[in-house]
Amino acid sequence: MGLPPDDFDRDPIACLKRLRNEYGDVFAFAPGKVVLAHPAWVHWALARTNRETRVDAPTPPEKIAERPLLRDRVETWMATRRTAQWHRLGREVAERTAPVIRSSLQRFLDAPGRSPIRLADCEHAVLDAAGGIFVRDLECDLRDAFVAVGDLLLQAGSASVQLPDWLSSLTRRRRRANDAWIEALIAHVGARRAIRDAEEAPSDLLDLLLDARDGDRPAFSDLEVAQSLSINLENLYTVGGTGLAWLLTAHAAHDLARPEEVGREDWNRAVVRETLRVYPAVTLTSRILLEDTGFGGVTVPAGDSVFLSPLLLHTDPRWWREDPSRFDPARWLASDVHDPHAYLPYGAGPRICTGVHISNAVLETAADLLADRTVTTRPGAPRRQWGAVTAPKRFRAVVARRA
Numbered sequence: 065m066g067l068p069p070d071d072f073d074r075d076p077i078a079c080l081k082r083l084r085n086e087y088g089d090v091f092a093f094a095p096g097k098v099v100l101a102h103p104a105w106v107h108w109a110l111a112r113t114n115r116e117t118r119v120d121a122p123t124p125p126e127k128i129a130e131r132p133l134l135r136d137r138v139e140t141w142m143a144t145r146r147t148a149q150w151h152r153l154g155r156e157v158a159e160r161t162a163p164v165i166r167s168s169l170q171r172f173l174d175a176p177g178r179s180p181i182r183l184a185d186c187e188h189a190v191l192d193a194a195g196g197i198f199v200r201d202l203e204c205d206l207r208d209a210f211v212a213v214g215d216l217l218l219q220a221g222s223a224s225v226q227l228p229d230w231l232s233s234l235t236r237r238r239r240r241a242n243d244a245w246i247e248a249l250i251a252h253v254g255a256r257r258a259i260r261d262a263e264e265a266p267s268d269l270l271d272l273l274l275d276a277r278d279g280d281r282p283a284f285s286d287l288e289v290a291q292s293l294s295i296n297l298e299n300l301y302t303v304g305g306t307g308l309a310w311l312l313t314a315h316a317a318h319d320l321a322r323p324e325e326v327g328r329e330d331w332n333r334a335v336v337r338e339t340l341r342v343y344p345a346v347t348l349t350s351r352i353l354l355e356d357t358g359f360g361g362v363t364v365p366a367g368d369s370v371f372l373s374p375l376l377l378h379t380d381p382r383w384w385r386e387d388p389s390r391f392d393p394a395r396w397l398a399s400d401v402h403d404p405h406a407y408l409p410y411g412a413g414p415r416i417c418t419g420v421h422i423s424n425a426v427l428e429t430a431a432d433l434l435a436d437r438t439v440t441t442r443p444g445a446p447r448r449q450w451g452a453v454t455a456p457k458r459f460r461a462v463v464a465r466r467a
């Protein structure tokens with residue numbers, strides 16, 4: 065078992081890699097914190113979420129204190145996530161959505177005379193491209209209230225010192241913006257409920273949540289619907305936006321020219337898969353063990369957190385057919401590319417990312433558009449800004465159409 069490392073903050077994954085090489089696939093890196101580096105154990109911890117393990121959620125940044133948080137009520141959250149699934153919207157909505165995503169991303173990439181693209185621009189672009197899947201009329205005041213919260217959360221997320229409530233005007237502004245956003249969303253949900261005809265086909269995920277029944281009553285209150293939408297939109301904005309920033313970074317850093325014999329769609333999918341492998345936005349996550357559990361002869365006690373790193377698995381040559389240190393989309397054209405549990409950009413099990421399909425649709429469309437464009441970022445190898453969501457460090461990108 066390892067000791068608390070002092071270089072963890074600088075590069076957590078390099079640090080875990082070093083400890084793994086020294087101590088093996090299960091080791092403690094701080095009291096009560098154990099790393100699992102074997103895909104089978106990682107898979108077990110994720111697949112058994114809500115049973116033998118539970119999500120180890122960080123304290124949420126200042127939400128509205130008076131209201132219970134949906135994500136702390138696991139059963140209701142799980143019910144909303146089962147309900148609000150894209151494929152339930154049917155073919156017509158999917159067919160309507162694809163061109164919206166494409167035209168929105170095209171406008172974003174080709175915006176004339178714009179200064180270099182920043183991370184916040186990518187977040188706005190993904191919200192505009194795909195936010196309508198959740199709330200089809202997410203516009204004007206509602207969108208503005210959301211963006212005010214998103215931007216403030218981001219600023220707060222990058223602050224190194226957490227000031228107490230009574231001192232920090234940023235904290236007060238965040239709370240006010242968050243209150244305004246949730247109030248606006250609740251009002252929107254209530255207004256839609258008042259006119260919703262459940263006989264009509266659902267047009268967005270909000271409709272699906274409103275239509276859900278528990279006997280003869282609505283399954284979810286307006287507040288629960290608003291909170292579920294809010295959680296998803298926050299992830300769409302921050303994690304989806306970061307995914308797009310990584311895709312632009314990958315385009316600038318690597319040769320992504322499509323081999324002639326490979327179809328466009330297959331290549332776009334391969335480029336996105338490889339980008340998510342080498343640059344996953346979620347580099348480290350964790351679960352709390354609810355029972356004493358043995359991993360390869362080591363018993364980890366109930367109550368400890370087990371840490372799982374998609375990036376650690378994605379770069380461990382033991383689990384990959386082709387050398388994982390190379391950025392190579394072509395690896396995805398073969399079969400048996402990796403150990404079945406070693407590729408986890410979206411997590412796995414009951415708490416797998418709810419945005420997998422939306423995110424892949426956005427990123428594959430962006431990859432398709434980028435095939436006819438060049439991307440330039442700061443010189444040098446891509447670097448990471450480590451965090452709950454790991455984004456490209458000091459990200460700036462310039463996109464131009466190929467001549």
Ligand code: HEM
Nearest residue numbers: 299300303304307345346349409410411415417418419423
């Ligand atoms: C590149 C894009 C994305 C990546 C790499 C990503 C990755 C992940 C991962 C790894 C998790 C699971 C974390 C864990 O198991 O502890 C997760 C959860 C989640 N993701 Fe994503 N995500 C992305 C985009 C999105 C988008 C676009 C949405 C919404 C539309 C979204 C919504 C969520 C939500 C709501 C959860 C929490 C699920 C739960 O706890 O039940 N994500 N994401």
